[in-house]
Structure formats: C-alpha cells, structure tokens
Amino acid sequence: MKLRTTYLGLELKSPIVVSSSTLTGSVESIKQCAEAGAGAVVLKSIFEEQILSDIRREEGYTDIYNSYLEAQEYLNTFMRGNEIDIYVKLIREAKEVVDIPIIASVNCTSKGEWTSIAKELQDAGADAIELNIAIATFDRDLDAREIENEYVSILEEVKKNINIPVSVKIGDHFTNISRMAFSLSKAGSKGLVLFNRFYNPDINIEKIKVVPGNSISSREENNNTLRWISLLSSQGIPCELSATRGVHTGEDAVKQILAGAKTVQVCSTLYRYGIDYIRQINADIEAWMKRHNFKDVESFRGIVNKKENIKVVERLQYLRRNYDSNK
Numbered sequence: 001m002k003l004r005t006t007y008l009g010l011e012l013k014s015p016i017v018v019s020s021s022t023l024t025g026s027v028e029s030i031k032q033c034a035e036a037g038a039g040a041v042v043l044k045s046i047f048e049e050q051i052l053s054d055i056r057r058e059e060g061y062t063d064i065y066n067s068y069l070e071a072q073e074y075l076n077t078f079m080r081g082n083e084i085d086i087y088v089k090l091i092r093e094a095k096e097v098v099d100i101p102i103i104a105s106v107n108c109t110s111k112g113e114w115t116s117i118a119k120e121l122q123d124a125g126a127d128a129i130e131l132n133i134a135i136a137t138f139d140r141d142l143d144a145r146e147i148e149n150e151y152v153s154i155l156e157e158v159k160k161n162i163n164i165p166v167s168v169k170i171g172d173h174f175t176n177i178s179r180m181a182f183s184l185s186k187a188g189s190k191g192l193v194l195f196n197r198f199y200n201p202d203i204n205i206e207k208i209k210v211v212p213g214n215s216i217s218s219r220e221e222n223n224n225t226l227r228w229i230s231l232l233s234s235q236g237i238p239c240e241l242s243a244t245r246g247v248h249t250g251e252d253a254v255k256q257i258l259a260g261a262k263t264v265q266v267c268s269t270l271y272r273y274g275i276d277y278i279r280q281i282n283a284d285i286e287a288w289m290k291r292h293n294f295k296d297v298e299s300f301r302g303i304v305n306k307k308e309n310i311k312v313v314e315r316l317q318y319l320r321r322n323y324d325s326n327k
C-alpha cells in the first residue's frame with residue numbers, strides 16, 4: 001500500500017516496473033512479474049527492423065518465384081499482419097491474466113506505419129505505449145537537429161490515432177539531452193524513459209573476432225541515469241520520468257525516486273536473481289521508507305533536487321575537493 005503510485009495516469013501498486021525484455025515476452029513470465037509485486041510491465045518490443053527483415057526475406061523468395069508487384073504487396077501485408085497478430089495476442093492474453101498495467105513497446109527507427117499499428121495495440125487493450133526510438137547515427141553528414149526532429153516526428157505520427165498515453169524511451173547519445181527531452185515532452189510524450197542501453201560490441205582477442213558485448217548492465221551505470229533524472233526533474237520537465245539502466249537494488253530505486261523518477265524500470269537484476277527478486281526490491285524500499293518516516297512514495301520524490309545539490313549533479317569534471325566522495 002505504501003508503495004502505491006501513478007505513472008502515465010495509470011494506478012500502480014509499486015514504482016517498480018519490469019522493463020521491456022524477454023522477461024516480459026510471454027504471458028507466463030508477465031504473470032510471474034505481477035505476482036512478485038511489479039507495478040506494471042513493459043512488453044518485449046515489437047521491432048520495426050524485425051518486421052522489415054521478415055518482409056525482405058519473403059521478398060527474396062518472390063523475386064525467384066513470382067515477381068508480380070501484387071504478390072509482394074500481399075506478402076508485405078501478410079508478414080506485417082503476422083508479427084502484429086502475435087503481439088496483439090500477447091497483449092490480450094496478458095490483460096486477461098494480470099491486473100497490473102500492460103505497456104506495449106514499439107521499437108522504431110523511422111516514421112513507418114506506426115499510426116495504424118499503434119491503434120491495433122490500443123484496441124488489443126494496451127494501457128499505454130512506450131516508444132523505443134533508436135536512430136542509428138553513423139551517417140557523418142547527418143545533422144544533429146535533423147535526427148532530433150525525426151524523434152519528434154515519429155512520436156507525433158504514433159500519437160495521431162490513439163488516445164492512450166505514450167512515453168518515449170531514449171538513449172543518451174545526444175549533444176543536448178535536455179533539449180531532446182523537452183522537445184518530446186512538448187510534442188505530447190507523457191513519459192520519458194531514461195536511458196535505453198544499446199547493444200555493444202566486444203572483441204574476443206583469442207579468436208580475433210568481434211562478438212556481442214555484455215547485455216547485462218552493472219550498478220555503476222545507474223549514475224548517469226541519476227544525473228539526468230535529477231537535472232530534468234529540477235528543470236521542471238512537464239512529463240513523468242522513468243529511470244532505467246543499472247537499477248539493481250532497492251537502494252538504487254530509492255535514489256532514482258529521490259532524484260525525481262516517477263517509476264523505476266528493472267531488467268538486468270531480474271536476469272541475474274530471478275523475477276521473484278522484485279519482492280526484495282519492494283521490501284527494501286519499504287524498509288528504507290520506514291527508517292526515514294516517509295508514509296508514501298510521493299513524500300520523498302525529487303526531494304534532493306535543491307540548488308546546492310544540482311551544482312554537484314551538473315559537474316562533469318573532477319575538482320580536487322570532489323575526490324573525497326563522502327564530503
């Protein structure tokens with residue numbers, strides 16, 4: 001009861017949200033998340049790239065056997081339908097078995113056809129949509145403003161036909177995160193999820209080969225999220241902030257809420273300790289609240305964002321007096 005909160009206008013029993021991943025890709029594990037005390041789940045994303053690559057594979061097939069345009073159009077529609085049907089089924093079934101909010105997640109890199117797809121997700125019963133926008137910025141001629149405008153256009157496109165709340169999950173690869181965040185908020189994003197953790201490469205020096213990097217975060221990654229939750233919150237951003245990346249314990253979650261997060265999303269820690277670990281995170285937040293006499297989550301949200309603290313949050317370079325971290 002003490003942990004009750006709201007996020008994107010939805011009632012949550014806890015600020016702990018299970019973030020988009022394979023942990024939220026099946027009805028069984030979503031049920032487990034709800035039973036363990038998650039406030040909401042963000043479903044595994046439906047990927048634009050996945051839909052497009054399925055279509056391209058099928059197009060290769062038609063190139064050989066049947067290159068009629070109508071046949072290709074039929075396949076495009078069929079493949080699109082197929083991916084989306086599976087997703088719609090997941091939303092419907094999840095809504096039947098759990099009573100916590102189900103947030104659908106769309107991973108998009110372009111404007112695509114998200115207007116109609118988002119409507120299908122809403123009709124299936126999704127309580128909100130989290131847009132995971134990840135535009136690969138490896139084109140050295142592309143201007144930063146152009147890329148940022150594309151983020152806003154995607155959001156506007158998705159919002160056209162739906163009335164459920166939309167939040168946007170972004171990475172931290174922007175020159176001016178504040179500007180990006182405020183632009184998205186102005187364009188109607190009800191929530192901002194900070195920060196997406198991208199797939200990173202590594203090198204196996206024995207095989208002398210590029211391999212996938214570690215997909216599981218470390219607790220230290222919490223700090224950059226903490227900085228931006230605190231800064232955006234103190235700048236009075238008019239949308240709700242959800243912290244993700246490196247939140248592994250109840251202590252990490254408390255810090256994010258003190259910095260101003262409305263909810264805290266967890267993923268890697270559940271891969272490490274199991275879905276049931278949500279109980280421990282909730283219990284640790286409650287125990288901390290009891291120790292500090294906070295009766296509800298709202299009474300300590302954002303309270304560290306005082307002027308003198310923000311100066312520390314804004315500091316990028318080390319000064320001699322910063323070396324002693326306890327001062």
Ligand SMILES: Cc1cc2nc3c(=O)[nH]c(=O)nc-3n(C[C@H](O)[C@H](O)[C@H](O)COP(=O)(O)O)c2cc1C
Nearest residue numbers: 019020021022045132197217244245246266267268
């Ligand atoms: C195996 C795995 C799958 C993921 N799949 C998605 C996904 O489909 N969509 C998405 O937005 N984020 C996805 N993520 C990112 C997580 O939602 C989360 O933002 C990220 O792992 C950082 O949080 P953490 O430090 O708690 O792991 C995935 C992460 C992992 C480890």
